Amino acid sequence: xxxxxxxxxxxxxxxxxxxxxxxxxxxEVKKGEVICLIGPSGSGxxxxxxxxxxxxxxSEGSIEFKGEYIGRxxxxxxxxxxxxxQKRQKKMKRKDSLHAHLARERIGMVFQNFxxxxxxxxxxxxxxxxxxxxxxxxxxxxxxxxxxLERVGLFNKxxxxxxxxxxxxxxxxxxxxxxxxxxxLLLFDEPTSALDPETIxxxxxxxxxxxxxxxxxxxxxxxxxxxxxxxxxxCFMDSGQIIESGIPQDFFAQPKEERTREFLSHxx
Amino acid sequence: xxxxxxPNNLNSDKFSWRVSLGGxxxxxxxxxxxxxxxxLDIIKFVPDGIGVTLIVTLGSIFVASIIAILVGIGRSYxxxxxxxxxxxxxxxxxxxxxxxxxxxxxxxxxxxxxPREGSAILALSLCYGAYMAEIVRAGxxxxxxxxxxxxxxxxMNKIQIYQHVIIPQAFRIILPPFGNEFIMLVxxxxxxxxxxxxxxxxxxxxxxxxxFNYFEAFTIVALMYLVLTLCLSKFVSLLEARMSLExxxxxxxx
Numbered sequence: 001x002x003x004x005x006x007x008x009x010x011x012x013x014x015x016x017x018x019x020x021x022x023x024x025x026x027x028e029v030k031k032g033e034v035i036c037l038i039g040p041s042g043s044g045x046x047x048x049x050x051x052x053x054x055x056x057x058x059s060e061g062s063i064e065f066k067g068e069y070i071g072r073x074x075x076x077x078x079x080x081x082x083x084x085x086q087k088r089q090k091k092m093k094r095k096d097s098l099h100a101h102l103a104r105e106r107i108g109m110v111f112q113n114f115x116x117x118x119x120x121x122x123x124x125x126x127x128x129x130x131x132x133x134x135x136x137x138x139x140x141x142x143x144x145x146x147x148x149l150e151r152v153g154l155f156n157k158x159x160x161x162x163x164x165x166x167x168x169x170x171x172x173x174x175x176x177x178x179x180x181x182x183x184x185l186l187l188f189d190e191p192t193s194a195l196d197p198e199t200i201x202x203x204x205x206x207x208x209x210x211x212x213x214x215x216x217x218x219x220x221x222x223x224x225x226x227x228x229x230x231x232x233x234x235c236f237m238d239s240g241q242i243i244e245s246g247i248p249q250d251f252f253a254q255p256k257e258e259r260t261r262e263f264l265s266h267x268x
Numbered sequence: 269x270x271x272x273x274x275p276n277n278l279n280s281d282k283f284s285w286r287v288s289l290g291g292x293x294x295x296x297x298x299x300x301x302x303x304x305x306x307x308l309d310i311i312k313f314v315p316d317g318i319g320v321t322l323i324v325t326l327g328s329i330f331v332a333s334i335i336a337i338l339v340g341i342g343r344s345y346x347x348x349x350x351x352x353x354x355x356x357x358x359x360x361x362x363x364x365x366x367x368x369x370x371x372x373x374x375x376x377x378x379x380x381x382x383p384r385e386g387s388a389i390l391a392l393s394l395c396y397g398a399y400m401a402e403i404v405r406a407g408x409x410x411x412x413x414x415x416x417x418x419x420x421x422x423x424m425n426k427i428q429i430y431q432h433v434i435i436p437q438a439f440r441i442i443l444p445p446f447g448n449e450f451i452m453l454v455x456x457x458x459x460x461x462x463x464x465x466x467x468x469x470x471x472x473x474x475x476x477x478x479x480f481n482y483f484e485a486f487t488i489v490a491l492m493y494l495v496l497t498l499c500l501s502k503f504v505s506l507l508e509a510r511m512s513l514e515x516x517x518x519x520x521x522x
Contacts, residue, residue, distance in 0.1 A: 105423030
């Protein structure tokens with residue numbers, strides 16, 4: 001029980017214009033587990049990760065991070081609930097949102113488009129959040145940031161600005177920036193999709209070392225080879241649902257569902 | 269792309285700035301020497317207004333900038349604030365400045381017993397604050413959404429995101445259009461001569477109507493305004509240069 005980092009239960013996400021992006025998705029992530037989410041574009045992988053990090057509000061279901069609810073929505077719409085229940089739910093939500101704020105610090109996220117702060121040097125990009133959110137003293141944060149940049153192989157770029165770096169370098173900085181907050185869960189939203197084939201490798205190498213280290217990671221990716229090699233579990237998503245999940249050997253060798261087979265036959 | 273961060277691509281080009289300023293100053297010196305009859309008198313009479321023009325302009329620049337920054341940030345920060353503040357922007361953007369100057373002087377000024385200059389600064393600031401608030405808002409919404417999401421994902425709260433991510437970047441974007449507004453403010457400050465603030469324009473008119481030397485008086489007034497705006501545009505250029513990424517990069521390298 002204690003080693004469950006994240007428990008997502010039956011979450012749905014409904015967008016007013018486009019309908020359901022997620023439908024009843026459940027997932028449990030244990031400490032040290034590396035899970036890859038694969039599936040076609042628009043299948044809800046990104047939305048799923050964004051919901052976990054509360055960048056999107058879920059429409060239904062619950063998200064539990066380290067035993068604390070960080071997002072909870074009941075199925076009934078709030079009009080039909082009686083007043084007392086409504087009040088209770090509001091109180092519950094307030095408590096949840098407090099947890100949510102703390103949880104965000106402990107969930108790191110790496111985006112497809114890097115999203116580095118373009119007015120700050122690489123070192124400051126990595127230091128900003130630890131200094132401001134965790135209130136670490138600057139010299140300590142810088143020391144840690146330098147060590148992290150060393151790890152992703154960009155120590156000598158610390159005084160450069162994001163626009164002077166290649167895509168792969170920027171993404172490695174983004175990973176260092178996420179690591180600087182000592183997250184207990186790392187979310188990767190298609191981290192290599194905006195990169196060219198050569199630089200993909202340098203980013204994947206960094207991610208692989210993180211996986212070996214035993215970090216808990218949830219990765220949306222189109223890199224099947226990487227998913228096969230690194231993940232403990234692969235989830236295949238299509239049209240907002242997890243169609244199939246399993247350990248990579250079985251999943252890639254003998255997929256159970258027709259849709260999975262179709263997808264894999266296109267890709268491999 | 270190169271021109272965007274090019275430190276030489278600033279508010280005004282060095283050469284054209286020098287030519288304009290040199291020409292204006294040259295005329296201001298030459299005219300009284302060549303034709304001392306009205307020009308020497310004008311040169312002695314009119315510049316008394318420069319101080320008042322400067323006080324009104326600089327005061328308005330200061331107050332209008334503060335209004336603009338607060339309103340611009342407020343409009344992007346929160347839905348309710350946006351509604352309330354957009355009413356202010358719509359109203360003050362939509363009424364002619366001259367009418368506002370009258371209105372502030374005869375209604376608000378009397379009511380609050382402000383001095384003339386105070387009314388002038390208030391009227392200019394309210395009007396320009398509304399224009400400039402839109403510039404601030406545009407600067408803020410031009411910051412890529414992804415950066416704000418990244419900051420959110422790192423656990424920063426809204427105030428921290430504004431303070432450390434949005435505003436520093438927006439500032440660089442709004443600086444050139446702000447400089448533009450400042451220069452317009454110098455020129456529009458001439459409107460306050462209508463409420464008997466004895467600025468440059470007022471002094472020129474007084475001289476002209478006393479001696480009927482309209483052409484000569486307003487030539488000098490025009491040249492003096494030109495010198496003022498040119499100095500201001502230089503100041504904005506220097507500020508831009510200081511803020512430009514290239515310069516800051518060099519600084520961190522050293």
